[in-house]
Amino acid sequence: MALFPMFVDLKDKEVLVVGAGNVALRKIEKLIPFSPNITVVAEKVSEDVRKICTENGIKVIERSFKKEDLIDKEMVIVAVDNIDLQKEIFKYCRDLKIPVNSVDSPEYCDFIFPAYVKIGDIVIGITTSGKAPGLSAKIREIIENCLPENLEDILEELSNIRQTKEKGKERQELIKKIIQEKLG
Ligand SMILES: C[C@@]1(CC(=O)O)c2cc3[nH]c(cc4nc(cc5[nH]c(cc(n2)[C@H]1CCC(=O)O)[C@@](C)(CC(=O)O)[C@@H]5CCC(=O)O)C(CC(=O)O)=C4CCC(=O)O)c(CCC(=O)O)c3CC(=O)O
Ligand SMILES: NC(=O)C1=CN([C@@H]2O[C@H](COP(=O)(O)OP(=O)(O)OC[C@H]3O[C@@H](n4cnc5c(N)ncnc54)[C@H](O)[C@@H]3O)[C@@H](O)[C@H]2O)C=CC1
Numbered sequence: 077m078a079l080f081p082m083f084v085d086l087k088d089k090e091v092l093v094v095g096a097g098n099v100a101l102r103k104i105e106k107l108i109p110f111s112p113n114i115t116v117v118a119e120k121v122s123e124d125v126r127k128i129c130t131e132n133g134i135k136v137i138e139r140s141f142k143k144e145d146l147i148d149k150e151m152v153i154v155a156v157d158n159i160d161l162q163k164e165i166f167k168y169c170r171d172l173k174i175p176v177n178s179v180d181s182p183e184y185c186d187f188i189f190p191a192y193v194k195i196g197d198i199v200i201g202i203t204t205s206g207k208a209p210g211l212s213a214k215i216r217e218i219i220e221n222c223l224p225e226n227l228e229d230i231l232e233e234l235s236n237i238r239q240t241k242e243k244g245k246e247r248q249e250l251i252k253k254i255i256q257e258k259l260g
Pocket of ligand 1 (some may be wrong): 191
């Protein structure tokens with residue numbers, strides 16, 4: 077079944093990443109622009125993960141995962157190279173009603189990571205509902221290459237109109253006209 081795209085406010089959310097290897101690095105990089113509070117727990121922390129965590133004030137705990145690590149967490153990403161551990165943490169999170177993502181199996185995911193394009197506050201998320209992540213990456217590249225360059229400026233102009241002009245038909249028409257003029 078296809079997955080519903082839900083855009084979540086992560087600001088102020090407590091996020092736990094279990095694992096600190098190559099895949100964890102990619103998940104952390106993708107989360108940072110959305111400003112969550114991230115904690116990383118891992119037996120071994122790669123140099124790249126250590127660097128990005130230091131640069132972004134992310135707390136790193138270097139030891140095996142413990143169930144107590146889930147206390148007060150609101151989102152969990154399990155990026156370990158051990159499917160049994162992914163399943164175990166998935167079950168704990170289900171019990172605690174914490175949304176969880178496991179990097180090896182959509183079966184142990186409440187949500188999966190999209191490929192995304194972010195231009196300021198414009199975010200385009202792409203998924204294959206877990207079927208072919210490499211295809212999501214390619215579609216992201218195709219979209220990146222065909223978007224107009226001034227999208228962020230257009231968004232700011234329209235957002236400004238919506239903030240300063242009164243709601244109603246006149247404002248709607250003006251917004252539609254500007255979009256038509258700028259983007260066809
Ligand atoms: C289910 C999911 C769970 C989750 O992580 O949330 C998952 C699972 C797995 N990925 C695997 C492999 C690859 N993943 C990528 C890339 C990305 N993977 C991402 C998401 C997801 N990956 C979720 C589904 C997303 C969807 O619905 O489409 C992206 C979109 C987001 C991100 O991670 O940032 C990011 C692109 C970001 C970008 O470029 O913008 C590439 C390509 C590359 O590396 O270039 C490959 C190799 C090619 C291939 O296999 O397709 C494997 C097998 C591992 C192995 O074979 O050992 C598994 C496990 C399995 O499927 O068994
Ligand atoms: N979802 C995705 O996009 C992708 C997923 N994968 C899968 O992701 C998994 C991880 O791959 P990599 O990051 O390359 O592996 P890695 O070996 O670089 O990192 C694994 C991390 O898990 C940690 N770890 C293992 N057991 C632990 C425990 N009990 N407690 C705390 N930390 C523990 C290790 O210390 C290490 O930091 C693989 O199983 C792979 O199949 C691979 C490619 C893409």
